[in-house]
Amino acid sequence: MLKSKYNWQMPKKQIDSKKVTEIAQACDLSEVAATVLIGRGYDTVEKATQFLKLDPEMIHDPFLLHDMQKAVDRIQAAIVANEKIVVYGDYDADGVTSTTIMFETLNELGADVDYFVPDRFKDGYGPNMAEYQQFIENGVQLMITVDNGVAGNEPINYAVTHGMDVIVTDHHEMPKELPNATAIVHPRYPGSHYPFSDLSGVGVAFKVASVLLDEVPEEFLDLVAIGTIGDLVSLTDENRFLVTSGLKVMSEGQRVGLNALLKVCGLEGQEINEQDIGFTIAPRLNAVGRIGNAGEAVELLTTFDDEKADQIAKHIDSVNEQRKQLVSDIYDEAVVQAQTPENVARKTLVITGTDWHQGVLGIVASRLVEATGKPTIVLSAAETEPNFKGSGRSVEALNLFEALNSQRDLYVNFGGHHMAVGLTIAKTNVEALRQLLEKSADGAQLNPNQIAPLAIDETLKVDQISLQVIQDLQRLGPFGTDNPIPEFEIDPEQVVNAKQIGADKSHLKFQLAGKKQQIDTIAFQQGALLPFIQAVPDHVKVVGTLESNTWRNQTKPQVMVKDLLIDAIPVIDKRTTHLSLQLFSEPATYVFFHKITYKRVKPYLAADVKTVVLDGNMQNDTSLTGNLTLVDCPDSISKFTNWLSDQEPDSLTVYFYQKNNAYLDGMPNREQSGKVFKFFVNHPVIDLKTQLPDVIKHLHITQSVLVFLIQVFSELKFVKIENGRVSYIQNPTPQKLTEAPAYKLREEQIKTQEKLLYSKSATLKTWIQEQLADKNEGVAD
Structure with a gap:
């Protein structure tokens, strides 16, 4: 599941359909626009008419x-x-x-x-x-x-x-x-x-x-x-x-x-x-x-x-271009401070810099609030100056002016309001400012992990969207403070024609499909979500605004996405037979079922990348969350199934890399097994380091099958292996090959690889999603 960035808040009251019809007819509006008006308190014909009336009176x-x-x-x-x-x-x-x-x-x-x-x-x-x-x-x-x-x-x-x-x-x-x-x-x-x-x-x-x-x-x-x-x-x-x-x-x-x-x-x-x-x-x-x-x-x-x-x-x-570059440069420095362990542990931020341009510190503070959810003050001064100057920005839950105004003697100059302040403060008082701000956040019971609310005016089906509806909504404008642009939750039948756009492919363009029409949709800065949307196109919901777009003299409705969620876990099939550096460039937790695979790709992994190495041990009680990438193929489908049902990822990408392919090699038949066994009876000592190619040629058998049978014979004590030399053990105890652990493992590997490596993509995705859903269904029962 891909969670939304905002806490979607639907209208609290059920709106009377008769009232919608009455206001729509009286004001010559679509029912969508009339519903928005009613939801905003203009719930009578008189109130709605008065709101829509625009004249010098x-x-x-x-x-x-x-x-x-x-x-x-x-x-x-x-x-x-x-x-x-x-x-x-x-x-x-x-x-x-x-x-x-x-x-x-x-x-x-x-x-x-x-x-x-x-x-x-x-x-x-x-x-x-x-x-x-x-x-x-x-x-x-x-x-x-x-x-x-x-x-x-x-x-x-x-x-x-x-x-x-x-x-x-x-x-x-x-x-x-x-x-x-x-x-x-x-x-x-x-x-x-x-x-x-x-x-x-x-x-x-x-x-x-x-x-x-x-x-x-x-x-x-x-x-x-x-x-x-x-x-x-x-x-x-x-x-x-x-x-x-x-x-x-x-x-x-x-x-x-x-x-x-x-x-x-x-x-x-x-x-x-x-x-x-x-x-x-x-x-x-x-x-x-x-x-x-x-x-x-x-x-x-x-x-x-x-x-x-x-x-x-x-x-x-x-x-203005210079201003944007200053903001970008200062933000890049400031966000590093915001991510220190000390600041990550705090509910508020006081960020300081040297020779930062003081005219843009308020914008930088706003961007940090948006990125972290924490009230933030950004200050700067020259090395030789005794005082910092700067600006602060807050969240709705903390009145920043009141919080700082309680100790006015800390500042050389200070002013502002609920959401923003400006101040000059001695450098020696900055630590006291940090403590004051943190104490105020505690008093306000501020939770920086609480996602910001997003008020939604109405839920729409794709087929309800039209140019007429958009024109009627424009009559409710101009939009801004206390009259925000209407936001709609749209639940399409599915998302189609999704692609990345922009010079750096950082934006998304797709269509929301209804039963009768498809609506063009733009999601800025969401290009990375393309594989997730493509994985579960019928489980996507968006919140956005409606506008018209004219291209080549044709005007059509368009949705501008504010937020989106995927209410199923996207499973992204990237199965591969080759591991490369590029496969480990995305932010994710990389899961290895074999330590040998992890050692092989470790040079590809950045120092801060998250990894989990199970090495066959899937009895891990800890559920993994976030975006998971399964690097190699597990050996046991039954163990993998149990492990998978305990995970709670936002998305799951599978590479399922497998170096030795048991499924393609298959199990040796009775004739092959007997032939190899008889060979070792007649050749009591074989040095594999020097004689392996000759043995393979003599037996007309693949190297992988020969190595597998030697391992089985070793486990059943038909032969022993020392320093690459295979020696026949005289008068071994008769045992079935199927009793050997290696034989059982290969049987399990063949079943696992058939399921995970050779099933069709749609079949694999559906099966994985069913296993991931098992845990939640069990809790619900």
Whole structure:
């Protein structure tokens, strides 16, 4: 059996089929889409209709935001008085889009405005005291923060006391003590009555722009979509309308710089969706802030110069490639630390490095969490620096911010939320951090071996999938936080046409076959599973998303696999008469039934490869698990059958290599046995080292049969063997040849080899699977 990577969680409640039909008809949806809606709580016609409705009425009144009137009054006064204004942004996708909207709005209104995006490495996140002081010296009279500021007490209080007004527009967690700003525009301000708390930073900036311009500025909706998706805020309520509208604006290509970026991403002229933003556009805008200065991203988004836009877009794309290489290089080093015995024993990880690029440590931490299931903090510093800087990522079961916040005195700087933190810590305090994190994991009863859950919306048959169903499901989007893309468990009749694809054959392509149709399916990074799927094509289940794929002007449904399982043990027939290095390159436990075979192939085996050498002893009480490979052929089919029924592999590959083939040689007949016996009676001493070829020629018998009979005669004490010399023993006790252990073993070998080496592949696989199933069936009884 091939286990799933995730814990598949089916809907808890049985959905009423009458309700499905009612909502499907009322909303003009397929029953598949209606079932998804009901499962997500939109279980009445009214709720479903309201969810699907996408119109400007969904946008809430911006004046309901705390201090909105106060903020707008101060901005308008500054514009009238021609005061110097600075928009103070942030270096991620949400921050640069927020900066762009606020800057362009004020510029359009005739303000004396400039923007500033902090440098991640020089200025850090949020308000920076040194920069604020510089703005005051330069005569700036009004600063407007976007996507930051709510935690900037010290620099903001300083600015206000030195004559510079500060308007904070932010969406991050509210600290207990708020800054003494001129106005704080925030959807979760204590005591305010804004009806939707999950605006992004760009969403708040858009609200301010809407009031200043006295209309909903549709030309900014593309930026709202990028920042909202990039910051992983909830895609429900008004955010859903704003993003949907923004995707349409983006596809219309109104923004010069964005068009240039789409071109280098290979998305030019295409209809843009939320996945394009989440996986292609936002990462590139984020990359600039991670490695360089994110002001370049604002410059791209605000330019009207085609040539300049192309130049910046190409540079941003190259920076993103640099970012990916940095992540890969650092991850390769970090994962080695994660695999040390000390770290393997821990429930959490604190990984440290020297001169790692600090702009990508959060991504590396995320990859380690994904690989290990453990909350992870990745830190780096130069050799001579006293402090580490870095980022942490967590799992749902552990609130990382709360865990670390309990000992705030450990850090030079610290901030974050449930799933992510950033911190600066003295190198001397790292061990205390490890202990604190591990203690927090114990308190949360964290189990790193527990596989992550995967919510499944519905189980489908292959024949239920159609282009119409996919189109209806798209009406439930855009998908993201709080409105995930629907995941379906699909149980096909069988999998057909499976093959590896990609330059390195690392991906899988196959078709899920139903009774009436076959659906193309892609499983990325699963190429190694090809032989397992081919071994049991009628025992494969997948979880995936549905999408349409157009190729050569033909559009067809397609399944993108998120996870898969095989609910039978794949038996892979690779029987061979030749052992080579290539046969031992796959990760598996290699089982040898003969020590002599193990010694022969030992030079082929890597130092860390797992091996089990039974050497005829199959009375092992320990069940082997994982992927097993049976290298050579056992001698006894009965012992092998008993041994096999006690094993619990995920998959079983058989080579069944056999050097001496008893089945093909057969048993010597009565005439051959008598002829050989008579020869030794007449030749009392034979030196096999020198005379063997002559004996074989004289007797007209094969070497293997002669050697076998000599062994039988020796066991029955008809002859004795010393130093390669065979001597006849006078007057031996009469015995049947069948009493000799070698004779019995050969009979057993012939039966075993006939079954394991010469049966048809399908017959062998079925027989092995039946033996493996015996143990489980016995327990069930």
